[in-house]
Amino acid sequence: MSDTVTGVSKKTKERVSTVPSGVAAGDNPRRPCPCGSGRRYKACHGAADAAEMIVARPFEGLLAETELIALREFVPSATVPLTLQQPVDGVPSITLATVLPAAAAALTRSDRSILLGMQVQTHSGDLSRDLAAALEWALAAEPSSVLPVVGRATEGKRFQDLVVNEPFDVTVHDSFGWWLEAEPEPGSEVALSLERANGAIMPTARVADLPGVYWVDAGEKAHLRWVRPEDEAPLMAALARLSVDDELDLGDGSRYVGSFRAHGRLVPVWDLDRDAHPSEWDGPAKEFAARLEKALAVDEPMTSAQRRARDGILGRQFTLR
Known part of the structure; x- marks a missing residue:
C-alpha cells in the first residue's frame, strides 16, 4: 500500500x-x-x-x-x-x-x-x-x-x-x-x-478547515482545542473582552474551560456537547474567529471588568498530559 x-x-x-x-x-x-x-x-x-x-x-x-x-x-x-x-x-x-x-x-x-x-x-x-x-x-x-x-x-x-x-x-x-x-x-x-x-x-476531526482547530472526543467529554498564533498578552486581552460581553463560548452545548501553553503559543479549550457531530461546530468556530479578530483589533485600555475577566481566564490554565 x-x-x-x-x-x-x-x-x-x-x-x-x-x-x-x-x-x-x-x-x-x-x-x-x-x-x-x-x-x-x-x-x-x-x-x-x-x-x-x-x-x-x-x-x-x-x-x-x-x-x-x-x-x-x-x-x-x-x-x-x-x-x-x-x-x-x-x-x-x-x-x-x-x-x-x-x-x-x-x-x-x-x-x-x-x-x-x-x-x-x-x-x-x-x-x-x-x-x-x-x-x-x-x-x-x-x-x-x-x-x-x-x-x-x-x-x-x-x-x-x-x-x-x-x-x-x-x-x-x-x-x-x-x-x-x-x-x-x-x-x-x-x-x-x-x-x-x-x-x-481518540476520535479527532478538523473544524471548519481553520488552522490549528480540532475537535477531539476524549471519552467522557468532547473538546475543541484551538492553537492560536497570537502572543499571549493581546490574546488574553481579547478573550477577556469577549468574556465580559458573554461571547467567549461557541454557542449552545459549549463551555470555555481554559487554556494550556505549548511551544510558545496558547491553546484555548472548550468543552462540547459530545452528541453533536464535529461538523456542527464549523459555523460556531467561524463566528468565534470573527468575534476574536474584532476583539484583537481593539486598541483601547481595558476596563476594570475586562481586567478582572482576564485575571480569571489566566487562572484557568492547565497542563495537557
Whole structure:
C-alpha cells in the first residue's frame, strides 16, 4: 500500500530564508548567537549544556506553526505532504506524520519515500532541529530504514531551513493503516500491533478547515482545542473582552474551560456537547474567529471588568498530559 498522502499542495509557496544555525570553531564566541536569542554564542548554543536548552518557539516564522503544534501535542493520527526547498532526486514523497511505529523519528519505504514523526523523544531542546536532523538522515538513508531517535545536537539545520514555508494540507485519519505499504497477514504480530495502536486513537476531526482547530472526543467529554498564533498578552486581552460581553463560548452545548501553553503559543479549550457531530461546530468556530479578530483589533485600555475577566481566564490554565 502506498503512502496515504503523496501529492504536494498547489497553494502559493514561499521559501523560508535560511538562518545560520551554528558557529564554526574559529568564530568569535562573543558574537550574537545565530539562533536569534539575543545572547552571546558562548552563553547560548556554544555553552557546554547547549543540548539541554529549550527553544520556546521551535516553529516560529512558519505559516504552519499552529498546525505543527497541534500535530505534536494532541492530534493522534494525521499526515501532511512536505515540499523541500531543494528537491532530492529519487525521493518520491516526504510525509510529516503525528506518530510512527514505536514512536520512530523517521523511516524510509522501499521506494525511498519518507515518513517523519512529530511525536518522538526529544534530545536537543529544539524540536525544529530534531525534525531537520531526522529529515536529513532519511534523505541519505537506504530504502526500508528506520531512525528510532535523533541524537543530541547543538548545531545543524532546522526544519525552517529545509522545507518550503506554506500552509499545511492536513489529512486526519481514523486509524494508522497508512503506516504500512501492504496489508499485514491476519493474526500476525504486525496486525496485532496495528490493532492495538488503532484502539488507542481518540476520535479527532478538523473544524471548519481553520488552522490549528480540532475537535477531539476524549471519552467522557468532547473538546475543541484551538492553537492560536497570537502572543499571549493581546490574546488574553481579547478573550477577556469577549468574556465580559458573554461571547467567549461557541454557542449552545459549549463551555470555555481554559487554556494550556505549548511551544510558545496558547491553546484555548472548550468543552462540547459530545452528541453533536464535529461538523456542527464549523459555523460556531467561524463566528468565534470573527468575534476574536474584532476583539484583537481593539486598541483601547481595558476596563476594570475586562481586567478582572482576564485575571480569571489566566487562572484557568492547565497542563495537557
